[in-house]
Amino acid sequence: MRILVVGAGAIGGYFGGRLMEKGEDVTFLVREKRKQQLDQDGLVIESVYGDLKLKPKTLLSGENAGSFDVILVSTKSYQLNGAMESFRSYVSENTMILPLLNGYAYLDKLLSEFGEERVLGGLCFIEATLDSSGKILQTSPAHDLVFGERSGEKTERILKLQDSFSGTKASFTLSENIEQEMWNKYLFITTVAGITSLFRSPIGPILEQEHGLKTIQKLLNETAAIMKEIKAPIDINIEETQLKRIIGLSYGMKSSLQRDMEKQQPTEADHFFGYFLQHAAEKGIEAPVLSAIYANLTVYGAGLLPLK
Structure with a gap:
């Protein structure tokens, strides 16, 4: 081919x-x-x-x-x-x-x-x-x-x-079952990218902190709730599954979005988090952790120099 x-x-x-x-x-x-x-x-x-x-x-x-x-x-x-x-x-x-x-x-x-x-x-x-x-x-x-x-x-x-x-x-x-796998990954990558960009840290130190782990759990629950409301074909116990997967990540793991921030490059904030927040607003769902992550990335993006 x-x-x-x-x-x-x-x-x-x-x-x-x-x-x-x-x-x-x-x-x-x-x-x-x-x-x-x-x-x-x-x-x-x-x-x-x-x-x-x-x-x-x-x-x-x-x-x-x-x-x-x-x-x-x-x-x-x-x-x-x-x-x-x-x-x-x-x-x-x-x-x-x-x-x-x-x-x-x-x-x-x-x-x-x-x-x-x-x-x-x-x-x-x-x-x-x-x-x-x-x-x-x-x-x-x-x-x-x-x-x-x-x-x-x-x-x-x-x-x-x-x-x-x-x-x-x-x-x-x-x-x-690629559609379901795509949505399952979307939940995983939204959580990992969101949390590492918010804390400006690899995943390991975040997991070590009691409130870091709690924030990850809240983010998983918020995002999964929005997915369920819009009828995305996710697994029934997806939050538990993805939390175990996140806990099993290597200590120094960084998301690509976090790496983009470190390189002072644009991010996919709208495609990750803006998409969910739009649906959350339409469905009347509160998503405070998602909102904080999106605000953090929006402020970061506003400070970038125009691309040449």
Whole structure:
């Protein structure tokens, strides 16, 4: 299969690199600066599962390359509009679009632009970052990508994609219930990103504090209550499950949103927390911890210098 990875950042670069390592036909759609970096230094990954240095195929938006069988989208949610324009010409009638974005609101944009039949469900769990030299640093055991038809069907095309994704050093898993898994992850990542950005700390020191743990529990309960009110397909005992998972995280674990703040970059505050607070207001649900997190990120965002 011809695979197009939109961007070569921490997530797309890592999973695309593992597919390249296996021998799959992978191309990275990048901007000029990243293309120059990759042409000069290669795609460099330092990982607990083994380091890689690869010479990737790259593509600039607008260049002629025909259509691709699958397009893997792993941009920030606020970059989605620009990303869609960059890969639109590489979409054909049979192209599968696999988004790995945070949140859920982005899905409506993709469906509106490309149609129900082209958009798969997807998510990933990975702690990775891009350093100043363009190197991808993958630092914890989790490097999981989950995908599937949003209907849950095992279609011919999704089984073909499963075959392409199999046999890599990363974990690619076909799900028959991807919608539920996406919402479950949304709860998890909202809690972890929210709490680490609020406390400006890795998860370990927060869990050690009595009131830190209580705040995590309150945030889980607030977010799950909103999800249940809007009929999201989450697990029945999701709060308990996710709390156990959070408690089991490595001591120094940081969310990608927290890392963005440390780099003085924009965050996905609206896509994580603004989305839920809008629904909470419509349903008359009090969400004080979510509100505090959103206010914290809004104040932070207002202080950022305009991007050049």
